[in-house]
Amino acid sequence: MAEMEYIDAIRLAMKEEMEKDENVFVLGEDVGVKGGVFTTTKGLQDQFGEERVIDTPLAESAIAGVAIGAAMVGMKPIAEMQYSDFMLPATNQIISEAAKIRYRSNNDWSCPVVVRAPIGGGIFGGLYHSQCPESIFFGTPGLKIVAPFTAYDAKGLLKAAINDPDPVLFFENKKCYRMIKGDVPLDDYTVPIGKANVLREGTDITVIGYSMPLHFCLQAAEELKKEEGISAHILDLRSLQPLDRDAIIEAVRKTGKVLIVHEDNKTGGVGAEVSAIISEECLFDLDAPIKRLCGPDVPAMPISPPMEKFFMLSKDKVKQAMHELAVY
Amino acid sequence: MNDQGTVHTPHEHEQLGLTNGQVIDMYRYMLLGRKFDERNLLLQRAGKINFHVSGIGQEAAQAAAAFALDREKDYFLPYYRDYSFVLSVGMTPYELMLSAFAKADDPNSGGRQMPGHFGSKRLRIVTGSSPVTTQVPHAVGVALSAKMRKQDFVSFVTFGEGSSNQGDFHEGANFAGVHKLPVIFMCENNQYAISVPLHKQISGKVSDRALGYGFPGIRVDGNDALAVYKAVKEARERAIRGEGPTLIEAMMYRLSPHSTSDNDLAYRTKEEVEENWKKDGIVRFKQYLISCGIWDEEKDADLQAQLALEIKEATDLADNAPFPKPEDTLKHVYAGDSEEGVY
Numbered sequence: 134m135a136e137m138e139y140i141d142a143i144r145l146a147m148k149e150e151m152e153k154d155e156n157v158f159v160l161g162e163d164v165g166v167k168g169g170v171f172t173t174t175k176g177l178q179d180q181f182g183e184e185r186v187i188d189t190p191l192a193e194s195a196i197a198g199v200a201i202g203a204a205m206v207g208m209k210p211i212a213e214m215q216y217s218d219f220m221l222p223a224t225n226q227i228i229s230e231a232a233k234i235r236y237r238s239n240n241d242w243s244c245p246v247v248v249r250a251p252i253g254g255g256i257f258g259g260l261y262h263s264q265c266p267e268s269i270f271f272g273t274p275g276l277k278i279v280a281p282f283t284a285y286d287a288k289g290l291l292k293a294a295i296n297d298p299d300p301v302l303f304f305e306n307k308k309c310y311r312m313i314k315g316d317v318p319l320d321d322y323t324v325p326i327g328k329a330n331v332l333r334e335g336t337d338i339t340v341i342g343y344s345m346p347l348h349f350c351l352q353a354a355e356e357l358k359k360e361e362g363i364s365a366h367i368l369d370l371r372s373l374q375p376l377d378r379d380a381i382i383e384a385v386r387k388t389g390k391v392l393i394v395h396e397d398n399k400t401g402g403v404g405a406e407v408s409a410i411i412s413e414e415c416l417f418d419l420d421a422p423i424k425r426l427c428g429p430d431v432p433a434m435p436i437s438p439p440m441e442k443f444f445m446l447s448k449d450k451v452k453q454a455m456h457e458l459a460v461y
Numbered sequence: 462m463n464d465q466g467t468v469h470t471p472h473e474h475e476q477l478g479l480t481n482g483q484v485i486d487m488y489r490y491m492l493l494g495r496k497f498d499e500r501n502l503l504l505q506r507a508g509k510i511n512f513h514v515s516g517i518g519q520e521a522a523q524a525a526a527a528f529a530l531d532r533e534k535d536y537f538l539p540y541y542r543d544y545s546f547v548l549s550v551g552m553t554p555y556e557l558m559l560s561a562f563a564k565a566d567d568p569n570s571g572g573r574q575m576p577g578h579f580g581s582k583r584l585r586i587v588t589g590s591s592p593v594t595t596q597v598p599h600a601v602g603v604a605l606s607a608k609m610r611k612q613d614f615v616s617f618v619t620f621g622e623g624s625s626n627q628g629d630f631h632e633g634a635n636f637a638g639v640h641k642l643p644v645i646f647m648c649e650n651n652q653y654a655i656s657v658p659l660h661k662q663i664s665g666k667v668s669d670r671a672l673g674y675g676f677p678g679i680r681v682d683g684n685d686a687l688a689v690y691k692a693v694k695e696a697r698e699r700a701i702r703g704e705g706p707t708l709i710e711a712m713m714y715r716l717s718p719h720s721t722s723d724n725d726l727a728y729r730t731k732e733e734v735e736e737n738w739k740k741d742g743i744v745r746f747k748q749y750l751i752s753c754g755i756w757d758e759e760k761d762a763d764l765q766a767q768l769a770l771e772i773k774e775a776t777d778l779a780d781n782a783p784f785p786k787p788e789d790t791l792k793h794v795y796a797g798d799s800e801e802g803v804y
Contacts, residue, residue, distance in 0.1 A: 184609055190639055192628075192632040198602065199605055202587075202601060235796070237580070242582055
């Protein structure tokens with residue numbers, strides 16, 4: 134066990150899997166010599182050579198498409214999209230191809246590819262270095278989608294993704310890279326895809342979220358407990374597809390009051406589906422209307438500091454929403 | 462020396478290393494693709510199948526390309542007109558008919574995809590889709606895997622000239638050029654992207670595009686089977702030697718409408734189509750075989766009858782084969798998923 138940053142946990146997962154299986158390789162823009170624009174792949178090319186840590190031409194559809202082709206013949210590629218904002222040229226390859234390969238071939242072919250992409254704002258990245266594109270891919274059967282929040286989950290989910298027989302989108306939060314630290318086992322373990330995780334037990338309100346905003350939820354919960362004795366139950370979805378329906382229902386039944394939090398914009402987001410599951414499965418367990426706190430429905434995040442701050446969630450915004458729900 | 466004591470000048474196919482038996486076999490697959498295609502047009506018109514997308518006029522190049530590859534090792538990423546190609550690499554008329562009728566035992570997709578969307582792991586035919594040219598980066602990925610694992614196969618991918626405008630063509634070709642990958646890109650330039658003629662698709666030559674990606678691009682007469690064979694064979698040799706990809710632009714003409722939903726005379730003239738029938742690569746190859754003294758009209762009539770019977774049997778069998786169970790719609794979204802479906 135060692136304490137490490139979220140970004141180190143991601144790197145360690147790739148390193149361990151590449152050491153274990155020579156079919157695992159990394160490809161993407163700047164992933165080789167430079168080690169990635171965030172240093173996520175730093176040192177990997179030195180260890181594994183440029184054939185297994187491939188600096189690709191700047192062309193996202195080829196990064197995804199070449200990875201898909203290699204995956205179909207038994208390789209285990211990890212394709213890095215430099216920012217999730219730049220992933221859209223690869224959307225056809227991901228949605229029309231990777232997601233449908235097993236289905237359209239009647240289980241003859243499969244596509245065990247991992248596509249890693251940093252999501253989220255708060256780094257003055259402006260419209261095109263801040264987006265959360267989960268909802269673009271969410272609801273596409275054939276894809277699995279994970280979005281870890283802790284360093285432990287970052288390593289365990291990436292290792293699970295690499296070994297998964299189907300395509301997995303791994304949305305890592307760039308704000309978490311350095312901000313989130315935690316104990317990470319140095320041995321081999323995986324976190325199962327499709328399983329949510331209770332971050333905090335509580336009795337008054339339930340907060341359901343994923344990725345970086347959970348940081349604010351945990352801070353707010355701590356303060357609300359101290360200041361007003363409000364006890365918050367917090368569920369980290371970890372996997373967006375498949376969603377852990379049972380864990381969602383169980384978490385809602387704990388308190389009967391639920392707040393769903395994510396940075397992706399509200400309309401058509403993952404929270405809408407979580408809300409629909411709650412409505413279908415446990416409407417009569419609710420003591421308050423379902424509440425959502427999400428990014429605003431604007432095209433993307435502006436760079437100007439006050440505008441970025443307005444867009445981003447924060448401890449205070451989350452705390453206020455949690456408080457309103459608690460006193461409902 | 463032959464019996465008469467004169468020097469035997471080797472025929473063109475012999476110079477290319479093909480035996481008489483092989484070229485006759487090649488001819489057989491061209492003709493089989495043609496007959497299969499014609500039969501499907503009729504089946505659709507008769508209401509027996511829902512749809513057919515045709516490749517009439519492209520068979521000579523398809524069979525020739527297949528014969529130039531290693532059909533035991535190489536990976537194939539054909540596009541939706543490649544009936545003669547997939548037949549040449551081992552798919553049977555019955556298997557293709559199962560796809561046409563969308564039956565459960567269709568090896569391509571279990572009756573899920575439109576006909577012409579080939580796939581068979583057994584035959585190393587990589588599953589394909591309808592958004593055009595997505596298969597090009599896949600072929601590059603397959604070739605990348607061959608290079609990484611030091612395996613001596615190549616990937617071979619086809620597409621139309623219209624498709625060669627897609628980003629995936631350019632992104633894939635560029636990637637393959639940079640990494641010198643063992644992949645052969647073959648454009649079947651049939652002059653039309655559904656209704657849009659070549660001059661409205663491309664102002665230059667498809668083959669010239671290879672120049673920008675740092676590997677050879679050659680244009681061949683796609684109605685000349687042996688020219689296509691030679692080009693693909695040389696491309697394969699280059700690839701295996703580690704010299705990287707080749708782009709081949711095979712010039713041909715789509716003699717049939719795009720599909721059973723298309724009226725081609727809305728955008729081209731009967732005269733133009735008739736003019737191109739005269740250049741049909743299958744007829745040309747038959748004449749070549751006759752001129753070599755290894756084929757004649759009697760043998761041809763026998764072959765035509767044999768293929769007609771083979772296709773009739775395949776049609777009847779596929780027609781009578783069971784459909785997939787309705788609830789099989791839920792299967793194979795993910796590995797090992799339950800019959801109830803996804804989650």
